Amino acid sequence: MLDLSDWSPDPYILVLTGLGFLIALVAWLPLALKRLPLSLPIVCIALGAALFMSPAVSDEPLPLTYPEFTERFTEFVVIIALMGAGLKLDRVFSWRRWSVTWRLLAITMPMSIAAITVLGVWGLGLPWAIALLLGASLAPTDPVLAADVQVGPPKDRGGR
Structure with missing residues (x-):
C-alpha cells in the first residue's frame, strides 16, 4: 500500500x-x-475567492506579507491584459469606424468615474480622493474598449 502521510508537495510543481x-481554463x-x-x-x-477561503491558506493576506511582489505581479497582469486587448485590434483607423470608441472614452468613462465617485462619497462615506480612486479603478478601461472595437480574428478583412 502507498503511504502518503509524509508527502509534501513541491511548490514548483x-x-x-x-x-x-x-491556461486550460x-x-x-x-x-x-x-x-x-x-x-x-x-x-x-469566484475560483480565487474559493481558493483563498479554504483553510489551507494562511490567515494573513499574502498581498500585505509581500508588498513588493504584489506590486510587480499586478503590473505584470495589467501589462498582459492590455497586450492581449491590443492584439485583438485589427481595424483600420477612421473617425467613423472608431466612433463608438470615442464615445466610450469621452462620455462613458468620465461619467462612470464621476458617478462612482459620488456614490462612494455620499453612499459609502469615503473621502473624495479614495472615492475618485475607486471610480477610476471601476470605470471601463482599455480591455473593455478593445473588446468593443475588435472586428474578428486577426487579418480578417471582413467588415472594413
Missing part, C-alpha cells in the same frame, strides 16, 4: 500545475460559457 490549469471556458450569462473573469474571481 504546484505552480506549474496551477498555471497549466489556468482560459482556452476552454469561453467556449463553455457562450450560452451562459457568465464571463471568464467572473469565474476566475
